[in-house]
Amino acid sequence: MLFFLVVGFPLCAQVTGDYRSKATGYWNNSSIWQIYNGSSWVNATSYPGQNGNVATVTIGSGNTITLNVDITAYSIDQLIIGDQSGSDDTLSLPNNGDFDVDIKLVAVQSDGVLTWVKNADLHLPQDAIIYNNGGQITTDKNCNASQNIFIGANKFSNCNGNGGSDYSFNEIEEALPPPSSSGDITECEANPIQTLTAAASPPTGAHVEWYTSSSGGSPISPTLSSVGNVTYYGESVDNSNSSRKSLFRTPVVLTILPLPTISVTSAPRCVFRLFSATTYELEVTVSTGTVSSSTGVVTNTSGNIWDITNVPSGMDIVITVTDSNSCENELPITAPNCSCPVVDAPVSGGDKYYCTGGGIPSITASVGFGETVDWYDSASGGTLLLLDSTTYSPIGPGTFYAEARNSTTNCLSGARTVITVIEDIPSTAAIGPDQSVFIGGDAIFTVTATNADTYQWQVSVDGGVVFNNISDGVDYSGTQSTALTVKESDLDKNGYLYRVLVSKSGSSCFPTISSASMLTVKVKTVITNKRITYRVKPN
Numbered sequence: 001m002l003f004f005l006v007v008g009f010p011l012c013a014q015v016t017g018d019y020r021s022k023a024t025g026y027w028n029n030s031s032i033w034q035i036y037n038g039s040s041w042v043n044a045t046s047y048p049g050q051n052g053n054v055a056t057v058t059i060g061s062g063n064t065i066t067l068n069v070d071i072t073a074y075s076i077d078q079l080i081i082g083d084q085s086g087s088d089d090t091l092s093l094p095n096n097g098d099f100d101v102d103i104k105l106v107a108v109q110s111d112g113v114l115t116w117v118k119n120a121d122l123h124l125p126q127d128a129i130i131y132n133n134g135g136q137i138t139t140d141k142n143c144n145a146s147q148n149i150f151i152g153a154n155k156f157s158n159c160n161g162n163g164g165s166d167y168s169f170n171e172i173e174e175a176l177p178p179p180s181s182s183g184d185i186t187e188c189e190a191n192p193i194q195t196l197t198a199a200a201s202p203p204t205g206a207h208v209e210w211y212t213s214s215s216g217g218s219p220i221s222p223t224l225s226s227v228g229n230v231t232y233y234g235e236s237v238d239n240s241n242s243s244r245k246s247l248f249r250t251p252v253v254l255t256i257l258p259l260p261t262i263s264v265t266s267a268p269r270c271v272f273r274l275f276s277a278t279t280y281e282l283e284v285t286v287s288t289g290t291v292s293s294s295t296g297v298v299t300n301t302s303g304n305i306w307d308i309t310n311v312p313s314g315m316d317i318v319i320t321v322t323d324s325n326s327c328e329n330e331l332p333i334t335a336p337n338c339s340c341p342v343v344d345a346p347v348s349g350g351d352k353y354y355c356t357g358g359g360i361p362s363i364t365a366s367v368g369f370g371e372t373v374d375w376y377d378s379a380s381g382g383t384l385l386l387l388d389s390t391t392y393s394p395i396g397p398g399t400f401y402a403e404a405r406n407s408t409t410n411c412l413s414g415a416r417t418v419i420t421v422i423e424d425i426p427s428t429a430a431i432g433p434d435q436s437v438f439i440g441g442d443a444i445f446t447v448t449a450t451n452a453d454t455y456q457w458q459v460s461v462d463g464g465v466v467f468n469n470i471s472d473g474v475d476y477s478g479t480q481s482t483a484l485t486v487k488e489s490d491l492d493k494n495g496y497l498y499r500v501l502v503s504k505s506g507s508s509c510f511p512t513i514s515s516a517s518m519l520t521v522k523v524k525t526v527i528t529n530k531r532i533t534y535r536v537k538p539n
Helices: 169-174
Strands: 019-021 033-036 041-043 054-059 064-066 071-081 089-093 097-108 112-116 120-124 129-132 136-139 147-151 154-158 185-188 206-211 228-238 250-257 262-271 279-286 290-293 297-302 305-312 317-322 328-333 352-355 363-366 371-376 384-386 398-406 417-424 428-431 435-438 443-450 454-460 483-486 497-503 517-522 526-529 532-535
Touching: 054 089, 071 089, 071 112, 097 112, 129 147, 129 169, 136 169, 154 169, 262 305, 262 328, 279 317, 290 297, 290 305, 305 317, 363 398, 363 417, 428 497, 435 443, 443 454, 443 497, 443 517, 483 497
Parallel strands: 019 054, 054 071, 064 089, 071 097, 089 112, 097 120, 097 129, 112 136, 120 147, 185 250, 352 417, 435 517
Antiparallel strands: 019 033, 033 041, 147 154, 206 228, 228 250, 262 279, 279 305, 290 317, 297 305, 317 328, 371 384, 371 398, 398 417, 428 443, 443 483, 454 497, 497 517, 526 532
16 A cells, blocks of 8 residues: 655645535536635636646535546646535546546535546656545546556556556545644754654544654654654544544654754953953854854954954853854853953064074064963954964964963963064176186176175185185176175186175075186287297287
């Protein structure tokens, strides 16, 4: 046997778009219908299921409606046959009809009649239900296995119960309607955990038995007392005849949603500022959700970590975390004692410098007895870089701020001490070309440098093994500039190598050493004729 989704007893209150019959006729004749416009019933211009989805269609007022169309483009939540006014209200299926209708629930009320003229098939969608609430499900002709009700692909019922159907029309008539659900229950987790109980209303003279599945199984108590959800299925059972039951069960879902957690991960601490009122601040971490506070400024610093700042001194607060499922958890916070003595700002250990590519130095700050240092990236507020240390090791250059804090009271200094780490860039040096002069001539070597203001030229007389500093004098000038002059070069300087050390004043970088250039000293041309020697001076 197949069981499907149950809505329970039909709804009575009309909603906009509901239909009701006003005359006898064919289903697709719009003139036999009225539609509810939100405030009153008016004549319809289309039939139910023609142009849109419908909540409820009611056949009443003693009318007989003959189904003569499929209803598949749109759906009808519930078809109520009978308005319980006393006159027979009828839905008739014509002979040899075969109708597919997207109707989720068919209820035959006490003055309702669902009738087959002769042989016809009614196809309801999967998950549909049909039940009798005191009316009739019958045929105008001989009862046989060619008068069928299908639910999905299943042959749910035919008139005489033969041909592989689950039930006869009489069995549907005699069965109880399913219980009417009191609604699914969803609650947020309580402390201690609560117990939820499913509820549904049976028809008169019956009670409800609950199961964990839509069919079969054994009766069970329909409760939930742990985080999660469970679906129970209620079945109507006659009080005087336990074998008389509803053919369908009504599902009720019980859900207990988990509460988000919240905890203090940085204890409340007082914040003292010059020329402004004392406040306190703290940090909380939650499992999920959004944090709010009864007062103060709330900031999501990263992920599930939240800061609550600028809370007035002496004021207790309540911090609330709200999950996406709307569950809330509260955490009361008692204000710390902010009657603190003055805490002096830390004393800087000095700014630090380092050369590009070298190790980044740590910075230090000293404080009084019983105090420690917290490091930040700004003069006020900002991001906490390191807690509780007089030494901080940055990952790069920048300006950092040391704040003193009393380790016992958490009282803070009124100001933060600025300490800077500066990155020095090495100098560059590109020396000019080798020089060639005649004996007694001046040779000039040059260097092109960047990020430099200090120069020291050197000479090597052994082919570059050893270089020594040189200074201005008889042999040289410009030894501490960008141009070195070798004055009146002698032949003994032939093959000397010259280079320069360049640097920036105050830089932590070592001087940059240029490559070396060579000095070549040449002899002037000599012409000899017998005993007379002529020296030719070049042009």
